[in-house]
Amino acid sequence: MSLGLRRHPPRRVLELLGLVATAALLMARLDLATLATGLGLFLWGMTHLEEAIKRLSGGTLDRWLAEATASTPRAIAMGTLSTALVQSSSLVTLLAMSFVGAGLIALPGAIALLFGANLGTTTGAWLIAAFGLKLSLSHYAMPLLALGLLGSRLLKGSMAGLAGLSLGVGLLFLGIDFMKLGFESVQSGLSLDGLSGARFWHWPLLVLFGVAATVVMQSSHATLLIILAALASGQLPYLPALAIAIGANIGTTVTALIAGLGAGAAGRRLAGAHLIFNLITACVALALLLPLAWLVDQLALLIGMEATAWPLKLALFHTLFNGLGILLMLPFIPRLARLLERLIPEPTHLPPAEARYLDDTALTHADTALAALEQESRRLERRAYHVLCEAILVPSAEVLGHPPAQEVVQAPIAADDWPAVNTRYHERLKPLLAELLNFYARIDVPLTEDQQARLEALYGRSVRMVEAVRFGEVLQRSLLRHAAVASPLREAHDALRQAVAEGLNRLANDPDARDIEAPLEEVRQHWQHELADRLRSHRLDAWLASSLLNDLHQASRLLAALVPSPSNIPPERPTTA
Known part of the structure; x- marks a missing residue:
């Protein structure tokens, strides 16, 4: 016994x-x-x-x-x-x-x-x-x-x-x-x-x-x-x-x-x-x-x-x-x-990576679960915008509130003022993304076709937002290496940063905006011709030219990940008469 x-x-x-x-x-x-x-x-x-x-x-x-x-x-x-x-x-x-x-x-x-x-x-x-x-x-x-x-x-x-x-x-x-x-x-x-x-x-x-x-x-x-x-x-x-x-x-x-x-x-x-x-x-x-x-x-x-x-x-x-x-x-x-x-006041010092809306009660029904996911996905997006502003070395207040001024972009850059995107990602984005994915996996209620489409769109949008941040991580390292005012790439990088900032500003004002890549495309076309001229006149060596092309490519991939394509736009919530 x-x-x-x-x-x-x-x-x-x-x-x-x-x-x-x-x-x-x-x-x-x-x-x-x-x-x-x-x-x-x-x-x-x-x-x-x-x-x-x-x-x-x-x-x-x-x-x-x-x-x-x-x-x-x-x-x-x-x-x-x-x-x-x-x-x-x-x-x-x-x-x-x-x-x-x-x-x-x-x-x-x-x-x-x-x-x-x-x-x-x-x-x-x-x-x-x-x-x-x-x-x-x-x-x-x-x-x-x-x-x-x-x-x-x-x-x-x-x-x-x-x-x-x-x-x-x-x-x-x-x-x-x-x-x-x-x-x-x-x-x-x-x-x-x-x-x-x-x-x-x-x-x-x-x-x-x-x-x-x-x-x-x-x-x-x-x-x-x-x-x-x-x-x-x-x-x-x-x-x-x-x-x-x-x-x-x-x-x-x-x-x-x-x-x-x-x-x-x-x-x-x-x-x-x-x-x-x-x-x-x-x-x-x-x-x-x-x-x-x-x-x-x-x-x-x-x-x-x-x-x-x-x-x-x-x-x-x-x-x-x-x-x-x-x-x-x-x-x-x-x-x-x-x-x-x-x-019962709202918590005043909630950790930035902690979810606010993903309560267990939201899993009771399909629409409430989707509403909670939408609210939390918007929080993830706002935080990603701030991190992307840090990736292009422009204060977020100068990008998200109004179109960025050239004076701000052309100001001296101190490397110590800009935390690494990878650090910011692990502090502010990855934990929140993990909670979103966990909540997504726990949704176990019957879904209509529209609800399933909204759920998949929200999932894809969150993943692509984080994907854009990973491109920003690569871009930031190159921008910091050539941040000196006398750098041969500083002029091109300032134009690149200005174009990405304008795209982020448009997206922050209108989440469904599709023309966010237009400013960067103009910069790309201009510098492709400019690079050829400078290489021919030996004002720029091929190593730096290839670095600039790579940076333009990373910036394009960053904005492309943010463009709301039809497959990653959540369908509008159905309404009753």
């Missing part, structure tokens, strides 16, 4: 013992095994459903959500609608975090989107209460599962996405039926009637139970399914079920908080907003639990709901307190955004 403990760490041993004990319990209590099976099938179905929706949306969901944040009411409405359609507030939350992190939407709009997502998630309780608990869903689950399993094996593209959708819905239906069957089986052995909430300290404990259940299962829908099934079978009293539902609402913030740990400042702010909103909403709902329960009874009476329709009443309560939370917090969205920006 001691040898086994040495071979396996204590944690692994405890995990193994836990699995064995759980297996023994489930084998001894088939009713509990049925409950656990139903819960597992439901969670598995939610996973398949999310993946299928990502595949089928092809970026449409992303664009809808991003465009919806133009106004607060529109953002709330779109957050509600999208969550009702995909039945996953976690997916919408992660998309919103990646939008903010990639700079696609502002924080107030993303907060409003999350408010709507909270309201949209209440539709799941309505669907389960109205249909899932009243119908035998396994009758519908079997054909859906058969279609989904076969289709996912045999079909490709969007049809495979439809098969995944069928598989996810089938698993959800089957999970709900197993949960109902499990609670019916344990009716005699399990009763929670003692949790009547008669004592004040019961309510916080019930809320904490809802939080813990949602955290463990990573799904408020799963927690609500358990509550509704227990409520319908008489295992759980009505008022405690309301308190647990409040806790489930708080538990949904855990997904955002976990994602926020790997996100930038913008993503952490949104995770904080989600937590603050859900905590305030839960505190208000808990403080007003009895008045809200009375209001639910009155509304149920008004719309003709049966007095004992407890699952439907819980769904109504769930919608009511989330709507109340939105009404309370709506006027404070701008203040909340400013508060979070003060509490």
